[in-house]
Amino acid sequence: MALLTVQNLSLGYDAHIIAKGLNFSVQAGDYLCIVGENGSGKTTLIKTLLHLWEPAEGQVLYGDGLKKNEIGYLPQQTVIQKDFPASVREIVLSGCQGRCGLRPFYNKAEKQLAEKNMERMGILSLAKRCYRELSGGQ
Ligand SMILES: Nc1ncnc2c1ncn2[C@@H]1O[C@H](COP(=O)(O)OP(=O)(O)OP(=O)(O)O)[C@@H](O)[C@H]1O
Ligand SMILES: [Mg+2]
Structure with a gap:
């Protein structure tokens, strides 16, 4: 199926x-x-x-x-997100939120997964950049 x-x-x-x-x-x-x-x-x-x-x-x-x-869903920037001062790394990590359940912190494996996926997407150099300063495509 x-x-x-x-x-x-x-x-x-x-x-x-x-x-x-x-x-x-x-x-x-x-x-x-x-x-x-x-x-x-x-x-x-x-x-x-x-x-x-x-x-x-x-x-x-x-x-x-x-x-x-x-299922991950990344909407294009909204007015609310424009004032959301998170780094690219934090935004990518937030893709692991569905796995955290009630656990309030990301574990080591989740942090490594975020790094690996930033590398796969060729955006490691953007990791520390502020999410709200990126272009739509970035
Ligand atoms: N919450 C809502 N309640 C009522 N109508 C809505 C709502 N959200 C969107 N619409 C209407 O539904 C239609 C489709 O909107 P939608 O946001 O899905 O379009 P889109 O293809 O994503 O447009 P864009 O390219 O501008 O992002 C539009 O006529 C819009 O005004
Ligand atoms: Mg739309």
Whole structure:
């Protein structure tokens, strides 16, 4: 089964449907680009895929043992985040929050994982930079 399967999905807010009849699946290793005009529903689709927003119709299924807390989501900077004085390293580490449960600190393995993933992404040189000073792409 695919990691993600979308069946006959309709998106919307109350009675206002912004997209309907969406069907696709995402396999392990896939890259999926969602392209559309401003206001066409990209963010709403992502929120619906993450089960942060209820679909108006249809369903979003997780497969291959994928769990909700194993999905990372990095929204582009919002007004609130603009005043969030965290370093890039801290932001990357926050991707481990789903594993922490009630533990208030990150452990050594999680810190190493964050370093490894910054290296993989070629952003180690940005680690100490303030997150709010980065460009959207960075
Ligand atoms: N919380 C909300 N309540 C009601 N309508 C909303 C809400 N959020 C978004 N919308 C509307 O839903 C439509 C899709 O918005 P969405 O944010 O998904 O678009 P987008 O494709 O991500 O746009 P952008 O490229 O500007 O980020 C827009 O018409 C928007 O005004
Ligand atoms: Mg958007």
